Amino acid sequence: MERKSFLKSLLLGAVSAPVLLTACDKEDTVTPAEGSSDTGSGSGTGTNSGSCTVAPTETEGPFPTKSPASYVRSDITDGRTGYKMTANITIGNTNNNCTSLEGAIVDIWHCDAEGNYSEYGGTNMQSSNYQSVHFLRGRQVTDANGLVSFTTIFPGWYQGRATHIHVHIYDASGKSLKVTQIAFPEGSGTALAAVNGYDKGMSGYTYNSRDNVFSDDTTGIQIATVTGNTTDGFELSIQLNVAA
Template structure:
């Protein structure tokens, strides 16, 4: 059964609900920001067991026409620290062997916490309905891998730093909608980026996030390496039943 989340009630038509949701008014754990540019010293460790990725909500900002954005570089001019996202898809029906030919869509917010294709409402005041940044589609190679060039995501009230993922088989049948979380704490990329201009005051940690709080095995937490000068690299394996 799909896990409950604070976004469950935020259907696309419910554009009047503010992003500062009272349902998520839990105290966030403090994440000590870095005081200077540096390199990740705690990249986190992704789960490598053959566990199927949890099913999650698409959220209120899914890509409207994902087939229109077959591209590896999804930056679209958005400013922020460069991030390369390497996502491997495994097939739980074959001992989590690489799943070649799978279609993978991703989308996430920009440095200020805003999504493209939406806005101009109480839910997101800045209107980005006519642009399509930080959204893209790729097909997995023989190793089950897709690679996207993007920027490190920002955050918005009620949610931790995250990336949305929708995985389809080669025929376009949906296999999984899920989300990716980031390692947190001293020495992580989240601390180095320090929420960009927003800082981390009011930030919702993974364990207080209504999507990731039950991920005790760390299945959804990526490994993130790199630095603010050269950029970051995110890697994770997501397993689906194909």
């Protein structure tokens, strides 16, 4: 009970994401590859496993969670429709040979099937107004295996970006350790191909190699392993390493 009470107080009191003042240029200045036929590596898995490398630091983007400590939950679907997906994220510590980091606080957020984010909207950046809802955002604390799991949906996409998930990792005291993003495998036979952009299709989609966040990831360290299908749902797995 003492540990449970401690974690509850920790989660509610952890540092919240900063208030957005201006849109982050790294995410906003991407030029979409209209009609691109680039299908990426064609692999159904990422290549980051077994590599003790710190995860790249990336922008929070223009849509970070405004009060992340308010959304301590494993099921972040919150009524959004789409193909079910379980996101398993393991945090490793590069200061300890990338062994599992227990007690780390992990926030994730991503867009819905239509490419829209909760907590924002009604602007030129996102016309759909979802300022009063909080879907597809959540926080968990890593277990003894360094693992957090979220029940969510397979993300959609929006102009200028490849499909992705945002991640912010804190230590147990609430100190920020890493802001990064997770990419998805591309090509024939992958989950991305099976989902096919939901109702939007893939016309005008920006693939990882042309995405302004992922294009410099030559080793695939940010690409998750994604298995499953549209009938039974998908499972995403990735290890993200931080210096803790």
